[in-house]
Amino acid sequence: MRTLVTGKQMKAVDAHAITTIGIPSMVLMERAAFAVAREVKGILKEEAGRLAPGASVWSVCGTGNNGADGIAAARMLFLEGVSAGVVLIGQPEKGTEEFLQQLKIARNLGMEILSREQWEELCSQGGMRCRVLIDAIFGVGLSRQVQGAYAECIRRINGLRQEGAVECVAAVDIPSGVHSDTGQVMGEAVSADLTVTFGWEKRGTVLYPGRSLAGRVVVENIGFPPLDSLKPEVRDGEDEEEIPYACTYGPGDLERIPERAAYSNKGTFGKVLIVAGSENMCGAAYLSALAAYRTGAGLVKLLTVEENRLILQSRLPEAILVTYTAGQLMEGREEFRKLIDEQCRWADVVVLGPGLGCGAYVEYLVEDILTMACSPVVVDADGLNTIAAHPYLTSYYTENIIITPHLGEMARLTGQSIPQIRENLVETAAEYAAHYGLTCVLKDAATVVASREGGIYMNTSGTSAMAKAGSGDVLTGIIAGLLGLGMDETESARLGVYIHGRAGELAAEKTGCHGMLASDLAEAIGSAMDGKKAGNAAESVWQSRDSEEKR
Ligand SMILES: NC(=O)C1=CN([C@@H]2O[C@H](COP(=O)(O)OP(=O)(O)OC[C@H]3O[C@@H](n4cnc5c(N)ncnc54)[C@H](OP(=O)(O)O)[C@@H]3O)[C@@H](O)[C@H]2O)[C@@H](O)CC1
Ligand SMILES: Nc1ncnc2c1ncn2[C@@H]1O[C@H](COP(=O)(O)OP(=O)(O)O)[C@@H](O)[C@H]1O
Ligand SMILES: [K+]
Known part of the structure; x- marks a missing residue:
């Protein structure tokens, strides 16, 4: 059995881990970014096991903590010799504390950082080609319909993927524009090949159309405390009705079927x-x-x-x-x-x-x-x-x-x-x-x-x-x-x-x-x-998630 969470539940766990338990936000983020970088490296690796020469990655980042994850993942790849750059969408000066910190680190390392306008220019000149594009515009903090420059940017990412200028899109936590609870598209949404999500799967990547947009989903435990250690009021806010955690089954749940007793008729x-x-x-x-x-x-x-x-x-x-x-x-x-x-x-x-x-x-x-x-x-x-x-x-x-x-x-x-x-x-x-x-x-x-x-x-x-x-x-x-x-x-x-x-x-x-x-x-x-019977390819993905759940 795997647990599925809403965006609000996930944010409550984040807050609990940081403020009550005392795990620094940047520590959680470093682990989240590491998981994204690891998956991206897996895509970039040649058969011989070395990174492909000239392998290039662009991380397209919003100004919340999802964007901060995206910058940190690009930095880790950069430090491993990958040609990795950052594109900033939105007003950086309004970013979260973590975002500003991650941006400072990337700047101090001399990484290439483009504004949306510079990126658009690069795209319109046909100079935007890369092996992997990291989508870190919005995560579980998406709070309204996506419009204007954000919507244009998402359309651009999907266009690049469709025309083959980007070989693979890796979404951080959830494809940007997908509602984390309902899986609905909030105006525009990124179509990803891979989603690396943190803690627990989000309902939005199990329900359609979010499920189709997420591609392969990898669930990464980045050090959150177990969900049942949270008091109900911590989970969902004291003044609101408690929303239960949802669940889904995998092959391990077939053990729930009662045995067929020998002494029977x-x-x-x-x-x-x-x-x-x-x-x-x-x-x-x-x-x-x-x-x-x-x-x-x-x-x-x-x-x-x-x-x-x-x-x-x-x-x-x-x-x-x-x-x-x-x-x-x-x-x-x-x-x-x-x-x-x-x-x-x-x-x-x-x-x-x-x-x-x-x-x-x-x-x-x-x-x-x-x-x-x-x-x-x-x-x-x-x-x-x-x-x-x-x-x-x-x-x-x-x-x-x-x-x-x-x-x-x-x-x-x-x-x-x-x-x-x-x-x-x-x-x-x-x-x-x-x-x-x-x-x-x-x-x-x-x-x-x-x-x-x-x-x-x-x-x-x-x-x-x-x-x-x-x-x-x-x-x-x-x-x-x-x-x-x-x-x-x-x-x-x-x-x-x-x-x-x-x-x-x-x-x-x-x-x-x-x-x-x-x-x-x-x-x-x-x-x-x-x-014992194997399912199809899709199921083997779920099986790998299953082992995450049994951690
Ligand atoms: N330590 C941690 O906390 C950890 C967090 N983690 C990561 O953080 C993510 C959650 O981060 P988050 O809460 O900052 O929200 P996020 O998804 O970045 O979006 C918020 C930004 O988007 C904006 N915005 C929203 N909707 C919009 C719209 N329609 N159109 C335009 N703007 C819109 C919103 O703007 P505002 O509403 O303030 O105007 C704000 O700027 C989570 O998914 C995971 O990846 C992991 O690293 C684990 C540790
Ligand atoms: N695209 C799909 N993917 C997975 N399951 C599907 C899909 N389309 C239909 N199903 C499943 O097939 C069943 C269709 O049920 P229903 O609409 O009552 O069909 P009928 O009345 O013809 O038997 C449901 O259990 C539904 O979940
Ligand atoms: K995202």
């Missing part, structure tokens, strides 16, 4: 009831059921419409089938309620919604399941659409409900627009979970899981190969499978999302990024749950 691993499918949609029911079995459930029963009987029986003979007709549900409601009650009593876990459609009878079905289920219920897709269309159904929410909306479904549930939700993924999920006291899995390219007690998980596994119909049905089945293995709602949701992404990565290795089907994803669940 199919009843030991959970009876999953999947209430899914309608006349023209049986695929969703199939994928959820297959995924639940592949995750380890002992018994999966499908409650679906009679029309799906034949196809589901032939596609997944391992599943038990109970069927109904729409007419039976509408006309013989009392009789039907008895059937539902019986099925709910049987189940250890219920899945409600995949492919249910929006027929008039679905409202009754959702109401009956929500009122009668006495075990955890995973509500997805048309289950959620029905709740959105009939808000009284939210009164049946209980603490063992997990909802798994994508942004469109969340928009219907909350009445907010999709762009609003996209910009505030964490807050939207957290507020809904806290308001209704349930677990909310808000699905996106970087899915957020908000627990009823306030915990936040942000997912870092997965691939765009999963952006295809049916992927969500597989996730529903995985979460249900984990619940069946006995994990609680929060853990099943978090680990389910992580395993789902990992299965996507493994399946895409075989099928290629475009060709993967949701059924390939479901077939890869077993391997994804095996910690």
Whole structure:
């Protein structure tokens, strides 16, 4: 498990380390700059292990402590014989104490220091070429939209990278212009190949679009005290509500999956009831059921419409089938309620919604399941659409409900627009979970899981190969499978999302990024749950971060 912080939390840790613990600010900064210089040197090194001749580095620096880091990193490279210079953006005389100190050192060493105007002139003459450009304009202190000269400078950096005049952009702490909490672009943002971040990963490089702009992320421990040594009021300010630290999982977290006991039978691993499918949609029911079995459930029963009987029986003979007709549900409601009650009593876990459609009878079905289920219920897709269309159904929410909306479904549930939700993924999920006291899995390219007690998980596994119909049905089945293995709602949701992404990565290795089907994803669940299987290249990056976390 790795911890993720907001900009404010990071600043609180900075302040605590400096003022309460007494670690000098310049000492922390020296370690931060050293890590940046080390990574840059790694890029500059020839295969033979020596620095490339004429290797040139420009560090583009703002006037805060991010800029100070940038100057210090350039100085370290300069002292190792690299042709490294500094570009200053903003008014140096207004810089922080540390910035002014770092600038003085660089000047005393005779380093080349350009103003923004001089740099612009160099660029317009085509004289601006370098192996590595260090982006140190803004870090976690970015406080507003980027405009004017700063925005121009960021556009210039991105232009140089695009045209190949700069081979690699290395961002200090976070790409300048990316919001450290939401990952949103604040007007303009640097597109980096590498980000060296300090202490803990920032939420903004896990959420999109910040995640795409950060490139490879290296987390460096520069000597901060552990987060749990901070009193809550130190973390977030005495007068404000405490924001929890978010977390993400890596391969080491697969150890959370319970062992499959030798002395067991199919009843030991959970009876999953999947209430899914309608006349023209049986695929969703199939994928959820297959995924639940592949995750380890002992018994999966499908409650679906009679029309799906034949196809589901032939596609997944391992599943038990109970069927109904729409007419039976509408006309013989009392009789039907008895059937539902019986099925709910049987189940250890219920899945409600995949492919249910929006027929008039679905409202009754959702109401009956929500009122009668006495075990955890995973509500997805048309289950959620029905709740959105009939808000009284939210009164049946209980603490063992997990909802798994994508942004469109969340928009219907909350009445907010999709762009609003996209910009505030964490807050939207957290507020809904806290308001209704349930677990909310808000699905996106970087899915957020908000627990009823306030915990936040942000997912870092997965691939765009999963952006295809049916992927969500597989996730529903995985979460249900984990619940069946006995994990609680929060853990099943978090680990389910992580395993789902990992299965996507493994399946895409075989099928290629475009060709993967949701059924390939479901077939890869077993391997994804095996910690010994390697993930894709992206995951190896996360693994290296994992070892940072275990320091
Ligand atoms: N010892 C330490 O503290 C350590 C700190 N560390 C490093 O410090 C970084 C945080 O430093 P920081 O707090 O000085 O903020 P930073 O990110 O440099 O930005 C602030 C500057 O930007 C300006 N500004 C903001 N938004 C703007 C906008 N839209 N448009 C224009 N200007 C804008 C703002 O101006 P102002 O708002 O004051 O007008 C101010 O000048 C952190 O990310 C890490 O790299 C590490 O070395 C570890 C030790
Ligand atoms: N670009 C992406 N990267 C990682 N995961 C993705 C991406 N696009 C979609 N996913 C995942 O795929 C699933 C899609 O779910 P959903 O939209 O409900 O699809 P469906 O309803 O067709 O099954 C979600 O779990 C989501 O997180
Ligand atoms: K930066």
